[in-house]
Amino acid sequence: MKKLINNPDHVAIESLEGLVLAYPQYLRQVKGLQSVVRVDSPRRGKVAILTGGGSGHEPMFAGYVGRGMADAGVAGNVFASPPPPPIYQTAKVAHGGTGILFLYGNYSGDVLNFDLAAEMLHTDGINVETVRVTDDVASAPPDRREERRGIAGGFFVIKIAGAKAEEHATLAEVAAAATKANANTRTMGVSLSSCTIPASGHPIFEIAENEMEIGMGIHGERGVSRGALRPADNIASEIMAQIIEDLPVPRGSEIAILVNGLGATPMAELFIVFRAVGRLLQNAGLTIIRTYVGNYVSSLDMAGCSISLMLLDEELKRLLRAPAECPALVQG
Amino acid sequence: MKKLINNPDHVAIESLEGLVLAYPQYLRQVKGLQSVVRVDSPRRGKVAILTGGGSGHEPMFAGYVGRGMADAGVAGNVFASPPPPPIYQTAKVAHGGTGILFLYGNYSGDVLNFDLAAEMLHTDGINVETVRVTDDVASAPPDRREERRGIAGGFFVIKIAGAKAEEHATLAEVAAAATKANANTRTMGVSLSSCTIPASGHPIFEIAENEMEIGMGIHGERGVSRGALRPADNIASEIMAQIIEDLPVPRGSEIAILVNGLGATPMAELFIVFRAVGRLLQNAGLTIIRTYVGNYVSSLDMAGCSISLMLLDEELKRLLRAPAECPALVQG
Amino acid sequence: MAKNEITSQDLKKMLSFVAGRIEKEEAHLNSLDAAIGDGDHGITMRLGFQAIRAKLNELDQVSMDMLLVESGLAFMGATGGAIGVVLGKMLMAAGKSLKGKERMGSDEFKILLCAMESSVSNSGKIKCGDKTILDALSSACQVEYGPDPSLTETISAAAAAAESGARKTSHMVCRVGRASRLGDRTLGHPDPGALSFSLILHAMADWLHDSDQRTQSA
Amino acid sequence: MAKNEITSQDLKKMLSFVAGRIEKEEAHLNSLDAAIGDGDHGITMRLGFQAIRAKLNELDQVSMDMLLVESGLAFMGATGGAIGVVLGKMLMAAGKSLKGKERMGSDEFKILLCAMESSVSNSGKIKCGDKTILDALSSACQVEYGPDPSLTETISAAAAAAESGARKTSHMVCRVGRASRLGDRTLGHPDPGALSFSLILHAMADWLHDSDQRTQSA
């Protein structure tokens, strides 16, 4: 294991502290906690969006806290949901009086911890709605879509919910927009290498020098097929075929695309993948309203990428295009 | 070698095509060439900034073409300067009638090719000024600073020159701002792994599982010290000490910082490095006007990072803060 | 004769001993979790028990029930993840079952086990056979003891049962947790949470055995 | 008797043969460059000669000088990097030295070598001993020939001299190019560009030998 770190047990907190130090214009750390809120929190009258989950997916989650995005981000240890107390306390700091949307990936650890925190907030009389991201096509069949796990598509859901909340929508409206964004988003990834949890020091799975696995999850969960590494064009078309089979997108539709690096993938490779994706989509008669290419939701030092597609309607298009300013996204 | 690519000989062009397809709002490809210009080129009356160099450093160079940044970016093959003809032709497309600034890293291949292109443009009666980036502290002693190579600090120089040109400054003024930015910028890197040129398939140098090299260049050029991998805090302080020794920065100075990933380094690690850097600088009584953390100038799939510091005066501060919109940087 | 009861002071020492054991098993638990989950279970357990140990050092003259409730809170607060809530709640339920007691003997321990089991199964989401900590816990609850067992005998038997329950999870397919989407790939590997629970009981039994010997030789 | 002159048609075939040889040496040249530079020299040479080959296929009935000038332009345009300009200019200078000639014999070739050398050393930035292609090129220019050598003999001797010049670069320290900052680390490794040049001359000599044999047996 070769990492630019100090104590392996302090990776989550030190990375968060670095983020806060780098972007004081957008966020501040909640005192004593492994969490951040918008620098201008609480915003009175605005629904607060709280996101979070295990660390190791930087810049997710805390990197998406800012204007037009989330109000709060709570980081657990590497690959572990944060516990209820910091979720609860961070929510209290971010709450602007009109309720809170919990927005996170659908993993049982996260569900257990966020649900407990939501109960504690309810006891305090604070309204909490929850939307769980379930964009990973590979993680369960279509008839059990609600069991799917959440991966890079969570970026789109935060973007949409954040923009909706910025319009001073109600909690129900913000939750509805997030639910729609999630329902319209599909992601599938490909892994070329394992990742290594700092405190463990060992790769979490084995993969041969010439192998890749399509559909692998961001914690090494099994995907849909393992085989010899193929050219980027073939990988892109296999992934897009799986996505489009799961979410039929009629010709003429408008969409957004995210080609996401898992942590150890050079930008050049992501652009080569997007080149294939973009051409496929143009040939399918789709209009790409906006493209995002980069490290948006990582898996520690895993090599590989994921492709996320969000099908847009007029509302989603408007919200996607709305301005945003946070460490991991600036859009005018 | 495990890469998301197609033909190894087509990495440079396909990555550029992907970039153009992803960001049609900022740039367009020059027909038939491995180069891009701003989507609204030529901008009449504005000095055009042309940057370029070998591929493999994505998002440098083409990713910095856009408003408030460069007007044109010419990509060579991996680690090879582009030849004179595409530089010349791209310059002609971008030229707005008031001259061109050539802005690139100081490598003999680049110097040879860009100088030839500049001669060709002079023959056509077009004014060309050249500023070569020489920010790499490790590459030559202070008394031979003009021999130093250019690495991640080129990002700052493009940002400053781009903002200056946007103010409709003259060619001489833009060149002067770029020269000042370069004179005020220092960078040093640390490598944890080699990179592999796609068409070669072999790592360009060996480094043991527990080793790192401080000061190594972005093509594997030897650095100042090789030794056992140390904690991020120690690496950061060693690099900062070398930078500050080379460019004394009085207490109270204002600076900009870039913590740059070399291609295979997770964001979490970059934030941990910046945490150390930021604290050191605060303790040194310096004010960080703006921080950039991410993959700004990569070295294919090399693991490691570099730290760049630019000392600001009033003009540089204004230009640094000016808006910019290009694939690799959006700033309001 | 085996010791029949322990006090709050004993429990404190016992928990600290368990913490040490869990820390030693970190790498082993990580590798079990890497096979079917995300490879962090040993780390999480260590962090949780480190937090328990730190909390125990703070607490002085605290009743048995509060010792366990505080341990549960400390564990949950320091870890997160699935196991944080599940084991945290188990410890709190264990504590509540001892409310008003100054000593824990065999009977109290049996009740405590049941209380822990309820805290997991009452969540409604998990049942036996889902390949979780519950499979080890239920096995421990179902032990049939001889007449009037000592606390040491009770915990030893529970530990053995938990271990065999944990072993049996190898033949189960995971339905929940970060491992749940692996489906059949989880066959042949035991559930790390179940194994952790059996380790905890074994460590408790070992501590009691040692303590019994100390008493005898004294 | 060795063939004494070649025509434009011969030159075309010869260049194409050289291209094939260079392609075969790609990995070797990369590894030489990896030792002291950025590891791309073999790739660049292959791309350059592939471009020359493509250009030659386009050109029909072209004079000898234009053949080389066009090859130089093709090489430079397809490669970039330091070697693109340097070898590109060398080829163009070689072409210009043949202006008006329909055949190249030993004398023409000696003049051509000198023209190539001037194209490099006139840039003013490079001198012998700087560990570049120039060190192989100058060695080739300094050969003392016997009386009235054939073209084959001339090129063979030049190739041998270039090779020994390239070998000697192992004892030099790099001053320019992407390798220049390595300083002493470049000691003990030959310069890849110098070696490429000797490979080119060797391939030309080999082609001539084969061609001479074909002529004899015909």
Ligand SMILES: Nc1ncnc2c1ncn2[C@@H]1O[C@H](COP(=O)(O)OP(=O)(O)O)[C@@H](O)[C@H]1O
């Ligand atoms: N919903 C659940 N109910 C009960 N136990 C669970 C549940 N989900 C997971 N577990 C237990 O947690 C263990 C995994 O713990 P750990 O690896 O620390 O957390 P995570 O799954 O969040 O990475 C599993 O082996 C299983 O025993």
Ligand SMILES: Nc1ncnc2c1ncn2[C@@H]1O[C@H](COP(=O)(O)OP(=O)(O)O)[C@@H](O)[C@H]1O
């Ligand atoms: N300024 C120069 N003048 C002459 N030859 C040079 C110069 N710089 C480099 N070379 C030659 O170019 C070779 C390296 O070529 P190559 O690796 O293809 O280009 P780059 O150095 O741009 O990666 C060196 O071995 C040397 O012979």
Ligand SMILES: [Mg+2]
């Ligand atoms: Mg986990």
Ligand SMILES: [Mg+2]
């Ligand atoms: Mg090169």
Ligand SMILES: [Mg+2]
């Ligand atoms: Mg786990």
Ligand SMILES: [Mg+2]
């Ligand atoms: Mg080279």
